[in-house]
Structures are given as structure tokens and as C-alpha cells.
Amino acid sequence: MPIPTPFHERTQPLCISYRWKDWAGYCAVCSFDTSHEREYFAFRESAGLLDATPLYKYEVSGPDAAALLGRMMVRDVTKLKVGRVAYSCWCDDDGKVIDDGTVSRLAADHFRVTAADPTLHWLQALSRGLDVELEDSSARLAALALQGPTSRAILRDAGIDEIDSLKFFGVTRGTIRGIPVWISRTGYTGDLGYEVWVEREAAVDVWDALMAAGGRHGIEPAGLDALDVARIEAGFVLLGVDYFSSQKVVLESRKSTPLELGFGWMVDLERGNFIGRDAIAAEQKRGSIWQLVGLEVSWVELEQLYASFNLPPSLPATARRDALPVYDEAGHQVGQATSHTWSPLLKKYLALASVRRGFEAKGTKLQIEHTVEYERRKVTATVAPIPFFDPERKRKP
Amino acid sequence: MSDLRGGRYDAIVVGAGHNGLVCAAYLAKAGRKVLVLERRHQVGGATTTEEIHPGFKFSCCSYVVSLLRPWIIRDLELPRHGYEVLPLEATLTPFPDGRYLLRDSDPERTRRSIAQFSPRDAEVYKRFGQQMAELGRLIKPLIDQPAPDPLSRDPRELLRIARLGKQIRGEGDAWLFANVKMMTMSAVDFLSEWFECEQLIAPMAISGIIGTFLGIRSPGTAYVLLHHYMGEIDGSFRAWGLPKGGTGAIAQAIASSARALGVEIRTEAPVAHLLMQNGRAAGVVLANGDEIRARAVISGLDPHRTFLHLVGEEHLDPEIAQQVRRFKMRGSSGKVNLALDALPELTCRPDYGPHLQGGITIAPSIDYLERAYDDAKYGAFSRQPFMDVLIPSLTDPTVAPPGKHVMSIFVQYAPYHLKEGAADWPNQREAFGDAVIDTLSEYMPNLKSLILHRQVLTPWDLEQIYGLTEGNIFHGELSLEQLAFLRPMAGWSRYRTPVRNLWMCASGTHPGGGIMGVPGALCAQAMLGKRAV
Numbered sequence: 001m002p003i004p005t006p007f008h009e010r011t012q013p014l015c016i017s018y019r020w021k022d023w024a025g026y027c028a029v030c031s032f033d034t035s036h037e038r039e040y041f042a043f044r045e046s047a048g049l050l051d052a053t054p055l056y057k058y059e060v061s062g063p064d065a066a067a068l069l070g071r072m073m074v075r076d077v078t079k080l081k082v083g084r085v086a087y088s089c090w091c092d093d094d095g096k097v098i099d100d101g102t103v104s105r106l107a108a109d110h111f112r113v114t115a116a117d118p119t120l121h122w123l124q125a126l127s128r129g130l131d132v133e134l135e136d137s138s139a140r141l142a143a144l145a146l147q148g149p150t151s152r153a154i155l156r157d158a159g160i161d162e163i164d165s166l167k168f169f170g171v172t173r174g175t176i177r178g179i180p181v182w183i184s185r186t187g188y189t190g191d192l193g194y195e196v197w198v199e200r201e202a203a204v205d206v207w208d209a210l211m212a213a214g215g216r217h218g219i220e221p222a223g224l225d226a227l228d229v230a231r232i233e234a235g236f237v238l239l240g241v242d243y244f245s246s247q248k249v250v251l252e253s254r255k256s257t258p259l260e261l262g263f264g265w266m267v268d269l270e271r272g273n274f275i276g277r278d279a280i281a282a283e284q285k286r287g288s289i290w291q292l293v294g295l296e297v298s299w300v301e302l303e304q305l306y307a308s309f310n311l312p313p314s315l316p317a318t319a320r321r322d323a324l325p326v327y328d329e330a331g332h333q334v335g336q337a338t339s340h341t342w343s344p345l346l347k348k349y350l351a352l353a354s355v356r357r358g359f360e361a362k363g364t365k366l367q368i369e370h371t372v373e374y375e376r377r378k379v380t381a382t383v384a385p386i387p388f389f390d391p392e393r394k395r396k397p
Numbered sequence: 398m399s400d401l402r403g404g405r406y407d408a409i410v411v412g413a414g415h416n417g418l419v420c421a422a423y424l425a426k427a428g429r430k431v432l433v434l435e436r437r438h439q440v441g442g443a444t445t446t447e448e449i450h451p452g453f454k455f456s457c458c459s460y461v462v463s464l465l466r467p468w469i470i471r472d473l474e475l476p477r478h479g480y481e482v483l484p485l486e487a488t489l490t491p492f493p494d495g496r497y498l499l500r501d502s503d504p505e506r507t508r509r510s511i512a513q514f515s516p517r518d519a520e521v522y523k524r525f526g527q528q529m530a531e532l533g534r535l536i537k538p539l540i541d542q543p544a545p546d547p548l549s550r551d552p553r554e555l556l557r558i559a560r561l562g563k564q565i566r567g568e569g570d571a572w573l574f575a576n577v578k579m580m581t582m583s584a585v586d587f588l589s590e591w592f593e594c595e596q597l598i599a600p601m602a603i604s605g606i607i608g609t610f611l612g613i614r615s616p617g618t619a620y621v622l623l624h625h626y627m628g629e630i631d632g633s634f635r636a637w638g639l640p641k642g643g644t645g646a647i648a649q650a651i652a653s654s655a656r657a658l659g660v661e662i663r664t665e666a667p668v669a670h671l672l673m674q675n676g677r678a679a680g681v682v683l684a685n686g687d688e689i690r691a692r693a694v695i696s697g698l699d700p701h702r703t704f705l706h707l708v709g710e711e712h713l714d715p716e717i718a719q720q721v722r723r724f725k726m727r728g729s730s731g732k733v734n735l736a737l738d739a740l741p742e743l744t745c746r747p748d749y750g751p752h753l754q755g756g757i758t759i760a761p762s763i764d765y766l767e768r769a770y771d772d773a774k775y776g777a778f779s780r781q782p783f784m785d786v787l788i789p790s791l792t793d794p795t796v797a798p799p800g801k802h803v804m805s806i807f808v809q810y811a812p813y814h815l816k817e818g819a820a821d822w823p824n825q826r827e828a829f830g831d832a833v834i835d836t837l838s839e840y841m842p843n844l845k846s847l848i849l850h851r852q853v854l855t856p857w858d859l860e861q862i863y864g865l866t867e868g869n870i871f872h873g874e875l876s877l878e879q880l881a882f883l884r885p886m887a888g889w890s891r892y893r894t895p896v897r898n899l900w901m902c903a904s905g906t907h908p909g910g911g912i913m914g915v916p917g918a919l920c921a922q923a924m925l926g927k928r929a930v
Binding site: 034035149215216346 | 467476483534754795863
């Protein structure tokens with residue numbers, strides 16, 4: 001049974017829809033209201049405040065902290081400057097992805113790693129013989145994601161003087177109502193946004209401070225349904241949905257590599273050894289089997305399809321995770337769409353999909369399954385660059 | 398004749414309202430060289446956002462979007478040019494007794510809200526919506542095509558009408574009866590066949606009268622209700638939306654798309670009149686005397702302005718001129734826009750919440766609305782008007798400074814023809830504004846103390862500033878006798894005009910007003926089809 005997060009006493013009365021779900025063992029709000037739409041638009045137009053406490057967090061410190069993470073991450077985090085954050089995935093020896101998350105360098109010898117799955121065992125396994133100290137800070141630290149165009153103004157009003165100098169993927173200390181917090185300019189919405197990390201005892205006070213400061217900036221508590229739409233627009237993959245941890249799956253074919261997931265940009269094969277390096281190098285020579293792509297489903301064809309049933313087009317109101325087969329023009333299955341959603345902002349039906357090599361080029365016409373009145377049909381879906389939505393404000397100083 | 402047909406431009410569009418811009422964009426997309434001339438300093442016409450008070454951006458005239466067609470949004474790639482629509486779901490109707498009706502996207506919540514007035518109506522409400530959507534679905538294709546023209550002798554047109562007839566017969570008798578009822582009944586009578594409590598009937602009936610000089614008990618108003626069930630923003634999910642950055646942002650997006658397609662847009666370039674040669678339109682003459690020639694001229698102005706000012710009666714058949722003068726303009730509404738220091742508190746529900754993010758409708762009873770019409774019938778503004786109130790800054794913080802808000806108040810009735818004469822409006826403007834604020838203050842007691850700036854737009858102002866004849870927001874009333882093949886006049890519903898080489902592309906043509914873009918797009922298609930450009 002999931003347990004409440006430190007923010008529960010605030011989120012629970014606001015969640016008038018009673019729609020919760022289990023996120024890493026915690027009760028997490030799907031949507032506060034019956035529809036997630038206002039919360040979604042808060043992420044895009046003002047600011048949404050999301051309880052991100054269930055994220056797994058680990059403190060890696062000591063003289064060999066950088067060496068440990070340098071070995072674990074496909075990205076070279078040893079060169080990360082203090083006050084910077086890097087997004088990376090990590091692999092097993094076969095170069096198959098285990099998980100992805102952020103690595104923040106809080107001090108020269110102190111890193112914080114976030115993960116979607118429990119990762120302490122992996123850190124421990126890799127730390128043998130190294131002078132590091134590991135702490136699972138998941139329960140100790142509460143986290144809030146404050147995402148949206150007005151998030152900076154809210155944090156400024158909440159008394160974070162450092163906020164205007166905090167660059168994209170930067171992290172800094174600050175205080176809110178005298179409470180020490182860490183603030184990173186990171187998030188899962190692909191918009192201007194921040195994550196606030198605080199000791200659990202002071203969590204509610206920080207929530208109250210942000211809600212108070214956000215009153216004049218259109219702040220809205222937001223749930224996971226809204227986040228799911230935003231993250232698909234931003235082209236972010238989700239562990240357990242768009243790919244699976246190599247440590248959890250039974251079938252070899254279910255595993256993914258960094259290159260297949262579009263994480264190739266993280267990989268630096270020239271630097272020293274890291275876990276999975278040789279396998280990734282070999283894959284780079286050989287070529288990947290799969291490629292993660294964005295798909296835009298043809299609205300015109302959807303309309304025609306529904307019209308042939310005498311219906312107006314209708315799509316699920318929330319982002320969906322039921323995988324749909326993707327076909328080439330000849331009708332052969334060449335992949336699957338793992339997340340899909342209607343984008344209220346872009347007015348497009350979007351999907352994240354894995355397709356076989358040869359079908360990943362931008363503009364490639366594919367077909368995606370769509371069910372109307374119990375009948376399975378196909379409509380055209382065109383390969384499109386991700387992120388689908390990438391506003392300038394996200395990285396603007 | 399090459400000097401007549403030649404010139405640098407294939408077409409000149411007079412007026413950069415949203416329809417004029419859509420028309421220009423479609424012509425440019427087909428490779429034509431198009432010039433758009435706008436009298437004001439900015440594009441958009443009545444689709445406009447203006448910073449009337451520093452930091453506060455008002456959607457001065459039109460304030461919501463519903464019917465902008467998805468195919469136009471796609472064809473002109475408007476999202477890429479900044480078009481963004483935010484949800485506007487709820488309708489809150491406060492009553493003087495402190496109760497309120499809240500209808501929003503949650504069907505159960507809506508049902509419970511209606512049930513406090515009538516449990517029976519609460520159950521029927523959903524079925525009513527389904528039936529209306531069903532009716533609307535069959536009518537909707539008509540707004541995406543030129544109006545069927547029963548006066549035509551063209552066999553293709555007759556075939557089209559025959560097909561339509563067949564389709565209607567296929568829908569069965571019930572459908573036909575419902576339609577005939579809608580076309581002849583008043584909004585109140587029609588709704589009373591479904592509902593018993595007037596707390597529901599009154600706010601629902603107002604969609605039958607917006608922009609017309611009719612009352613909710615006037616026959617023919619039932620039909621306009623249908624339009625509310627035809628709106629689509631994301632495909633067909635929803636009725637009404639709030640354009641980000643105000644409605645002016647829509648015009649900016651269309652203008653940006655048009656420019657990318659090669660359209661030239663000149664602002665502060667008022668057109669004095671058409672350049673007539675041998676009874677044909679050969680171009681335009683600007684107020685500064687410049688002549689610009691083109692193969693065709695397209696008027697984005699209303700029918701009165703187009704024929705009586707742009708063309709001039711001296712160039713018109715007297716019969717035509719008579720028909721134009723008979724086309725009813727008679728504006729009946731005004732706008733009050735407020736810059737607010739903070740959110741006002743509603744007596745019926747003082748808390749802050751999503752109920753404030755929709756429309757707040759001041760329509761407490763049927764008699765209230767009919768009395769409001771009574772004032773107007775005899776040439777006065779309603780002492781207690783119907784109001785549609787919106788606080789766009791709650792959903793779109795970019796239109797006001799942090800913590801402050803803009804309020805848009807659509808007000809009906811404000812008849813253009815006051816009994817003292819339309820020219821007396823400047824003397825009555827502030828009294829009208831006071832009546833609006835006083836009435837609204839009955840529901841929001843702290844409203845007056847929050848007003849930083851007040852903009853009052855009477856129908857006379859709408860005419861003076863935006864060129865809407867008699868302040869009619871739809872370029873002519875959307876009453877049955879002025880719709881479809883009768884818009885703007887019998888025989889001329891296909892964007893052509895009795896003046897050769899002059900076309901019309903705005904709300905005065907089929908399918909009519911609102912930020913829809915269809916007249917502009919269909920005009921361009923008709924011109925290209927007839928090889929007029």
C-alpha cells in the first residue's frame with residue numbers, strides 16, 4: 001500500500017477528484033480536479049507545482065565520488081562543475097540501459113543522483129574499493145517541481161535571490177522562509193522550471209511559501225496526468241513505459257541501448273572506461289536495431305476515419321501508455337508507439353515510438369493503429385523531430 | 398486592356414481583419430501577389446489586443462474563440478505562428494439570492510449544480526447537449542462550404558441541394574421537426590420544451606440573442622443556440638477557448654502566416670474609395686490620393702461600408718443599394734474592459750478557484766433579460782443588462798502584471814440607435830459604463846474599489862474606432878433572414894458582388910461572424926475557382 005509524502009496534508013484536501021496512484025510506493029495525485037487540463041495549462045502558461053518526492057535520491061560523497069559516477073554514467077560527469085547538473089543514463093556491461101536520471105554536483109566531493117528505480121544496490125556494487133559514502137536520501141528529502149513560465153518569478157518572490165543567475169541545468173542553495181533548500185533548474189516538462197529539494201520536516205512550510213508567492217503568478221497544484229502530457233511534448237522517455245530497465249526484464253529483446261533511446265549525445269567513447277562502453281562502441285560500428293522517434297498522427301485521417309463511422313473524432317483525454325503497433329506503408333509492423341497524447345498546445349496527436357532501423361528519418365510516413373467502435377484501423381503517422389515542444393524560455397538566461 | 402488587368406498586385410484586400418488576412422493568405426498560398434491595406438495602426442480589426450492601460454492587455458472587442466476552423470489552422474500553420482488557445486470551460490451564473498449555477502466540463506458536478514434548482518433538469522441537461530450536438534453535426538458541414546443557393550440554375554448546385562435534401566430525409570422526421578422548431582421558435586420557448594427551471598433557461602437562452610437586436614422571447618432566436626454546440630477547438634472536443642495573448646494574438650498569427658506566404662500588409666493606409674473604371678473595380682484610391690491597381694479588390698469591410706462608402710452609391714444599381722440598406726446592422730451590444738488591482742470577490746462564492754476561470758454570466762432570470770431588451774426597444778441602454786464576464790488573466794498571466802487582472806465584460810443591450818440619436822452616445826458613454834459596473838457590483842461588491850482603469854466601448858465607439866457599421870459585431874445581424882444564401886443579399890452569397898472585380902470576404906458573408914475565418918477562406922477559394930485572380 002502506498003504511503004503519503006510529506007506534502008500529503010496539503011495535497012490531500014486539494015485533490016477533490018480523489019484520483020491518486022502509486023508512484024514508487026507513495027500516494028501521488030493523478031489530477032487534483034476531475035480533468036488535468038487546467039494543471040497542464042499551468043505548466044505551459046503560468047506554473048504548476050508538483051510533488052516529486054517519490055523520485056529516488058542518492059547522495060554520493062567522498063574523495064572518489066566523481067570516479068564512481070564517472071564509471072557508472074554513460075556521460076562524463078567527472079568534469080561537471082560544482083553547481084551544475086547533468087542528465088544521463090546508466091547501463092549494464094552489455095550496454096543496455098538500466099535507468100536514467102540527473103546527477104547534480106553540489107560540492108567537489110558531493111553528488112546527488114536521482115533515479116526512477118531503486119539504485120542503491122547498483123551504487124554499492126560499483127563503490128567497492130572506492131573511498132565513497134553513499135546515502136539513500138529518498139525518504140529524507142522531499143521534492144517539489146515548480147514548472148512553467150512564471151516559475152522564476154514565483155521563486156524570486158519566495159525570496160530566492162539566486163534565481164536570476166541560475167542557468168539551465170544549474171543547481172544552487174537558497175533559503176525559503178529561513179528554510180535551507182536546494183534549487184535546480186531542471187524538470188520533466190520541457191519548459192522553464194525548477195525543482196526544489198528540502199528536508200522532509202520543513203516540506204510543508206516550503207509548499208506554503210511557494211503557494212503564497214505563486215498566488216499572483218497563477219500557480220496551480222498539478223498532478224501526474226498533466227505531467228505526462230507535458231513530458232511527451234518535451235520528448236522525454238519514461239522508464240517502465242517507453243523502455244524497460246535491463247535489470248528487470250526477462251526478454252533480451254525488451255532491453256534498450258542509449259543509442260536506441262536517443263541518448264547517443266551523452267556518450268563519450270573517447271574518455272576512460274565506463275560500464276557498457278565496449279558494447280556501445282560495438283553497437284555504434286554495427287548500427288542500432290531500434291530508434292526512438294516522435295510521431296505526429298494525421299488529424300485529417302483521424303477525422304475521416306471517425307466520419308466513416310458517423311462520429312466526430314474523439315481521443316482519450318489523458319496521455320496513454322497502451323503500446324500501439326506501428327506499421328510501414330506496406331503494412332509490416334516496424335515498431336510500437338509506447339506513449340501517446342493529444343497535445344492541447346500544438347493541436348496535434350503525438351506519440352513516442354520505437355521503430356526499426358531504416359524508418360527513423362524525419363518525414364517517414366508510417367501507420368499507427370487506431371481503434372474506433374471496436375474496429376482496429378490504421379492512420380498515417382509521420383516521423384517528427386523531438387522535442388515536439390521546445391520553448392526558448394526553457395534555457396534562456 | 399492589359400493596363401486594367403495588370404498592375405503589380407493580383408488582389409488588394411481592404412481591411413486587415415482576421416477574415417481579410419485569411420483570404421490574403423489563401424490567395425498568396427495559391428501563388429497570387431496580394432496587398433492588404435489597413436486603416437488602423439495594427440492588424441486584426443475587431444480581433445484585437447490593445448494595451449489600453451500600461452501593463453494591461455485588453456481583448457477590446459471579440460474576446461473568445463470557438464469556431465476558427467481546424468482546417469484553416471492547419472492550412473495556415475497557425476500554431477507555428479503563435480496561435481494558442483487556452484481552455485475556457487466553466488459558466489458561472491450568480492443569482493441575487495446568493496445561490497449560483499456552475500456548469501463546467503465535469504458532468505457530475507454540473508448535474509449536482511443544476512439539481513439544486515431542478516433535479517429533473519439536471520438529468521435532462523446532458524441529453525439536451527447530446528441532441529444539440531447531433532443537430533449541430535449535420536449543420537456543421539454547411540458552415541465549411543459556400544451556402545447552398547436555391548436560386549442557382551447551375552446543375553452542380555442543384556445536385557448539391559438534392560444531396561443535402563436526401564441527407565436530411567435520411568435523418569428522419571424527428572430531425573426535421575426539431576430543425577423547423579429551432580428555426581421558428583424563440584430561445585425561451587424552445588428551451589422550455591426541455592427544461593423547467595429558469596435559473597437554467599435564462600443563461601442558456603442568451604446564446605440565442607448575442608449580437609442581435611432580438612429578445613430571448615423573439616421568434617427565430619432558438620436557431621442561434623445551435624451555434625454553441627458547433628464550436629470546436631481541438632478537433633471537436635470543446636466549445637469555447639481563450640486565445641493566449643488576447644484575440645489580437647490570433648490576428649498576429651494569421652498575419653505572420655500571411656507574410657510568410659508573401660502577402661504585403663500595410664497599416665495606417667486608409668482606403669478612401671474604390672478605383673472604378675468602366676463600371677469595374679480596378680484598384681483602390683488611398684486617403685492620401687495614391688492609386689493602387691489590382692486585378693481584383695476584396696473588401697474585408699461590412700456590406701454597408703463596402704457598398705455605400707467604398708464603392709459609392711453613384712456606382713450602384715439603385716435596387717442593389719436599396720437591398721444593402723435593408724441589410725440589418727443595428728448593433729446591440731457594447732464592451733466594458735477593466736484593469737483590476739486584484740481579483741474581485743463574488744458574493745455567491747468568495748473563494749478563489751476554477752469557477753472564476755470561465756465565463757460569469759449575468760442572466761439571473763428570463764424576465765430580467767426581457768426587461769433588458771425592453772429598454773433597448775425604446776432606444777435606451779439596459780439599466781440592468783445581460784453581461785458575459787471573463788477574467789482572462791487568470792488563465793493567461795501574460796495579459797496583466799503579476800497579481801493584477803483584466804476583466805472583459807460583454808454587455809447587451811446597448812442599442813446603436815438611441816432615442817436621442819446615435820451621436821448622443823459620447824454623452825451617455827460613462828452612464829452606460831456606470832450601469833454596467835453598478836449591476837455587476839451587486840454580485841461582486843468590492844469590484845469598484847479594484848478598478849484601475851475602465852474602457853467603455855459603446856456601439857458608436859465600435860463604429861468610430863473599428864469601422865463596424867452601427868456597431869454590429871457580426872457585420873450584420875445573424876438572424877435567419879440574413880443567413881446562408883441571403884447573406885449579405887439574395888443572389889450574391891458567393892463572395893462575388895454586383896460590382897465586377899469586387900469581392901467580399903468578411904463576416905457579412907456566409908457563414909457569418911465570430912472568429913471563424915471561413916468567409917475569408919471561402920472567398921479566396923471562390924476567386925481562385927472563378928479565375929478572378
